[in-house]
Amino acid sequence: MAPPDIDNNIREECNKMSENIFDNILTMKTLFIQKEALRHNHQPKILPHREAEVKEISLNLVEALKGHIPSNMILYGVTGAGKTAVTNYVCEELQTKGEQIGRVVHPVLVNCRKIDTQYRVLSHLGNTLLESHEKSDIPFTGWPTDRVFNELVKRMDARGGVYVIVLDEIDHLVKKAGDDLLYNLTNLNTELKNARACVIGISNDLKFTEFLDPRVKSRLGQQDIIFDPYNAEQLQDILRQRANVSINKEAIGVGVIELCAALAAQEHGDARCALDLLRVSTEKAEQEGSKLVEQPHVRIAQAQIESDQVTPVISTLPTQQKLVLASVLINESNGLKNIQTGEVYQVYKQACGVVSQQFLTARRISGIISNLDMLGLITAKTVSRGRYGRSKEINSSLPNNVDSREIMAKAEPMFDEVFGSKYLHQSRL
DNA sequence: AATCCACAGGAAGCCCGGGAAC
DNA sequence: GTTCCCGGGCTTCCTGTGGATT
Numbered sequence: 001m002a003p004p005d006i007d008n009n010i011r012e013e014c015n016k017m018s019e020n021i022f023d024n025i026l027t028m029k030t031l032f033i034q035k036e037a038l039r040h041n042h043q044p045k046i047l048p049h050r051e052a053e054v055k056e057i058s059l060n061l062v063e064a065l066k067g068h069i070p071s072n073m074i075l076y077g078v079t080g081a082g083k084t085a086v087t088n089y090v091c092e093e094l095q096t097k098g099e100q101i102g103r104v105v106h107p108v109l110v111n112c113r114k115i116d117t118q119y120r121v122l123s124h125l126g127n128t129l130l131e132s133h134e135k136s137d138i139p140f141t142g143w144p145t146d147r148v149f150n151e152l153v154k155r156m157d158a159r160g161g162v163y164v165i166v167l168d169e170i171d172h173l174v175k176k177a178g179d180d181l182l183y184n185l186t187n188l189n190t191e192l193k194n195a196r197a198c199v200i201g202i203s204n205d206l207k208f209t210e211f212l213d214p215r216v217k218s219r220l221g222q223q224d225i226i227f228d229p230y231n232a233e234q235l236q237d238i239l240r241q242r243a244n245v246s247i248n249k250e251a252i253g254v255g256v257i258e259l260c261a262a263l264a265a266q267e268h269g270d271a272r273c274a275l276d277l278l279r280v281s282t283e284k285a286e287q288e289g290s291k292l293v294e295q296p297h298v299r300i301a302q303a304q305i306e307s308d309q310v311t312p313v314i315s316t317l318p319t320q321q322k323l324v325l326a327s328v329l330i331n332e333s334n335g336l337k338n339i340q341t342g343e344v345y346q347v348y349k350q351a352c353g354v355v356s357q358q359f360l361t362a363r364r365i366s367g368i369i370s371n372l373d374m375l376g377l378i379t380a381k382t383v384s385r386g387r388y389g390r391s392k393e394i395n396s397s398l399p400n401n402v403d404s405r406e407i408m409a410k411a412e413p414m415f416d417e418v419f420g421s422k423y424l425h426q427s428r429l
Numbered sequence: 430a431a432t433c434c435a436c437a438g439g440a441a442g443c444c445c446g447g448g449a450a451c
Numbered sequence: 452g453t454t455c456c457c458g459g460g461c462t463t464c465c466t467g468t469g470g471a472t473t
Contacts, residue, residue: 119457141457142449318460341436361462366437382437386471389435 031286031293037246038279040272043088048241049234050082056225057090057200064105064162065098070198072186072220074170076206077227080270083202086227087166094164104161112173118181119145121173126152129159149184156188156195163188163197170201171208179212186219229269235261238271239278247282253294256281260298277301306399313375314404315411320360322408323351324368326415328378328396329404330424338393341366347424354421355414369394 036042047054053075063070075083091107098105108128115124123138126148130137138148156163165185167173173181188197201220209217230238239257260281264274280301285293317325327347331339345365352359360368369392373380380392398404408415418424 117458139448141447142455144456320460360460362436363438363463364461367461370438382468384469384471385435386469387432387434387473388471389433390468390470391434391436 028286028289029291031248031251031282031291032246033248034246035279037242038275040275043085043092044242045089046241047082047086047089048237049230050086050227053082053086053225053227054090057086058093060223061090061094061164061198064094064164064196064198065101065103067103067162067196069162069189069196070164071222072199072201073223073225074201074203074209074221075225075227076203078229078268078270079204080264080268080272080274081227081229082271083227084168087168087200087202091164091166104159105164106159106161107164107166109166109168112167112169116173117177118184119143119148121167121181122148122152122184125165126155129155153188153191156197157193160194161196163195164200165197166200166202168202169204171203171205174208174212179216182216182220183213186216230265230271231269232258232261232265235264235269235271235274239274242275243278247278247293251282251285251291251293253292255295256293256298259295263298263302273305276305280305303399303401307402310377310398310402310404311407313377314402314407319357319412320364321368321372322412322415323355323357323418324348324365325372325377325396325404326408326418327351328372328394330419332396337395339395340391341369341394342391344369344394350424351418351421354424355417 037044057073057075060070060073075087077083088109091109095105095107097103106129108125110121110124112121115121120140122145123140123143126138129152138151143151167185170182182199182201185197185199199220206226209221212220236257239261243252243257257278260274260277263277264270267273277298281297282293284297284300284304285291288297290297314322314325324344327344328339330347330351331343336343341362345362348365349359369378369380372378376397378394379397380394382390383393384390396404405415405419409419
């Protein structure tokens with residue numbers, strides 16, 4: 001027979017085995033009622049302070065319900081101004097009404113940040129319209145583009161009705177792929193026999209039509225709507241409305257909504273940012289076991305959101321782009337500010353040498369610097385220094401709480417060597 | 430006014446990988 | 452297996468830029 005203390009040990013082990021790490025977490029009291037209502041992809045039924053825009057878009061799209069072709073439109077506004085939410089809402093309502101009165105309307109949304117070439121947009125549209133009897137999808141590569149276009153026209157005609165093609169982040173598409181696609185899409189009605197189509201472009205950039213062919217510009221911009229950024233008070237209304245359905249009423253501390261709104265208003269009136277702040281603050285309070293979300297939770301949430309946004313961007317950069325970013329950081333740690341392209345390139349070439357990587361040309365690095373600027377990891381301002389040439393002044397723009405060196409080294413261990421190299425840590429090479 | 434610097438950035442073309450069609 | 456097509460990454464070549472200097 002085993003001694004009693006050994007028995008107890010075995011019993012304890014058995015108890016531990018039956019426990020699950022999620023047991024305690026699952027039974028924790030939650031402050032949320034419906035967390036999903038605070039997510040970006042949630043489509044609310046009420047859109048505060050966007051009544052005028054909803055009405056304006058509806059007045060145009062109602063033509064589809066009458067069997068006519070609505071005007072093409074461009075919706076402008078900063079990130080988080082409600083452009084996509086408003087468009088989705090109007091399109092859903094349009095489709096529902098169409099079903100009620102027997103008019104076929106097909107809204108199709110394309111996110112041009114993810115689907116960003118002419119070929120991909122056309123094949124995406126074509127595959128969205130795939131009927132069950134159709135044999136196969138349009139492949140993601142392989143066909144000539146005009147064949148994809150003809151297949152799209154064929155499928156649209158086969159289904160009939162009015163198509164509302166929404167191109168979200170259209171500015172990104174135009175900058176990357178030019179305006180051929182827009183030329184074709186705004187010309188669709190001359191190809192279609194049995195269907196009709198209109199295009200709604202959504203853009204963060206007020207000036208993107210400057211890059212367009214004048215014919216495309218006039219056809220696409222038949223009606224423009226500008227979404228002004230939300231101010232702090234409007235953001236408070238949005239947050240209160242969402243908080244009502246998503247968080248326990250007693251759980252929100254004094255000034256929390258106001259702080260989230262104020263911080264988001266500083267970020268150009270970004271409603272998504274405000275919702276993220278409220279959601280993450282509540283999660284933080286919950287994890288602490290607190291029954292109340294308070295202002296310090298918002299501050300913690302703000303730091304975490306900044307870090308969460310930037311970490312995956314850095315870790316998934318291609319090696320060469322990481323090397324360029326590392327070169328900027330090394331220059332900064334050498335005490336330099338407003339680093340010139342040439343200085344970055346010199347350090348970059350040496351960094352390549354340290355880790356035995358082939359270095360790219362200055363032209364390519366110039367492109368990578370612009371790309372890192374676009375991603376918000378650095379700021380690169382073009383300046384002319386007269387006799388001393390025209391260059392860029394480059395500075396990193398990473399949040400203080402982000403350890404970019406660790407992120408890079410974690411993704412690719414060779415960066416330990418890059419940042420550890422004494423040779424690269426001279427000032428003004 | 431002309432010159433100069435240190436690039437910026439556009440255009441053209443090459444190469445490679447992935448996929449479809451024949 | 453070969454050919455065609457697309458997309459992405461890259462290089463080479465080139466023109467443009469704009470303010471300080473001569």
